[in-house]
Amino acid sequence: MKHISPNQVSAEAPVRAPTRRALAKQQTRLKVLAAARRLFSEQGYEGATIRDIAAAAGMSTGAVFANFTDKSDLFREIMTDDMEALAVAMRDAAERARTVEDGLLKVFMAGYTFYKTRLQLARAAFSVSWDADGGPTLRGLSSSQAFQELFVEQLTAGVERGELSQESEIKLRSQMLFDAYLANFPQAIFEGWSLDALQARARDQIRILLAGARRG
Amino acid sequence: MDIGVRQVSTALQARASQKEATRQRVIDAARDLFDTHGYQGTTIREIARHAGVAVGSVFTTFASKGEILSEVMAGRIAPLYAELDRVMPHLHGPTVDRLRTMFAIHVQFEARHVRLFLSHISAAYDWTHSPGARPYGRNERLKSILRQCLVKGIEDGDIRPDADPAEIGELLMAAYAWTFRLAINEADAPSMIAVMDRQIGLIVEGAAARS
DSSP states (O other): OOOOOHHHHHOOOOSHHHHHHHHHHHHHHHHHHHHHHHHHHHHHHHHOOHHHHHHHHTSOHHHHHTTOSSHHHHHHHHHHHHHHHHHHHHHHHHHTOSSHHHHHHHHHHHHHHHHHTOHHHHHHHHHHHTSTTHHHHHHHSHHHHHHHHHHHHHHHHHHHTTSBOSOOOHHHHHHHHHHHHHHHHHHTGGGTOOHHHHHHHHHHHHHHHHHTTBOO | OHHHHHHHHHHHHHHHHHHHHHHHHHHHHHHHHHHHHTTTTOOHHHHHHHHTSOHHHHHHHOSSHHHHHHHHHHHHHHHHHHHHHHHGGGOOSOHHHHHHHHHHHHHHHHGGGHHHHHHHHHGGGOTTOOTTOOOTTOOHHHHHHHHHHHHHHHHTTSSOTTOOHHHHHHHHHHHHHHHTHHHHTTOOHHHHHHHHHHHHHHHHHHHSOOO
16 A cells, blocks of 8 residues: 655655655645544545545645545555554453453453444444445455454353363354344444443343353 | 316326336336445436436435335345245244244345345445435344244243343344355355354354253
8 A cells, every 4th residue: 555656766865855755645644544534434434535535634636546546445544443453452351351251241342332432433334344345355354354363262262261162163153253243233332322231232142152152 | 177177186196106107217226236236336326327217306205325225125025024924833843943944035035136135234334324214134024023933932942031032133133144244255045044054053052941
């Protein structure tokens, strides 16, 4: 996603000039990203246009296109930032858990707490994720797959601690947990559920999805 | 005078049937477009163009893109649910098998138009949709069939008595939706049904009565 013009590559420019230019370019990118984040939040993915984003950032559409190939590129960048931050928050939360159930619940709740303040952006991301074209790209991002791994890690730890049996079908079960986590967005969060109500619901779901894997 | 009234009523009838024809043309065009380009990739402008009607006349009938898709889906699944209403009361055997049969019929049906069904799921996340839109997750027919099936499961002792049928139903619906992501990677109906069967087994096992 870095755009290097032939000029920059070939010119024997003084050391400080490109640095300043790189800095300016970085600032432009940040300005566009901030404006895009705001517009995606206010108008949704479809409603936000590059033209509006450029205007909100106080620059020309050309300047936006110099930094991002298209709207989906811009959106992907914002999603990646968020998903990376969230994965860290989830992992931190789960670290203090003592049981597999507790760990999963903390992962669920870290996600809901994170998105509670950026629901519109979450909606936009979900909408894109079910798109037959945009979906696989978004889910294929390494930051997106990190979530999947996070659930697998929790279950694997459960097996290692002897809470879950060796034949727990970890792959399918973690996929289903991840999906229950995601399904709560349209079914509950977008409907305005409180974090307490979400926690009670998530606890039930986790219990049902783990019951068959319990040892003994 | 009399003739004048008759003319007016004929004109009204003609307008009503013209409106119905427009509605049907819009729905047919929308079905094809959602099935080809998905929810994001389909615009009301495109739908109007394919239907051969003005954008304005689409809006006199439908409030939003989500509402058009809801009408497409409602028209499509009506025969499916008529069939299920006939079949479900005659299904015997354990709850897990009844659920598997019910979802297999669904998968088989929707797998013929995968992108259309994915559009239906995608629409659940479009917050611009008007109250008239009923995307995936708001399908009351499917919810009520699941509820009946699970309540019978509790009566039969297959499901824990204190289990919440709505909650289990939602887990099943989440699993069902997820199964269709496999279809994006060209999975066929039998392999999706196999995955769904495993997921149903796992959920029902978790909701089963403790011995």
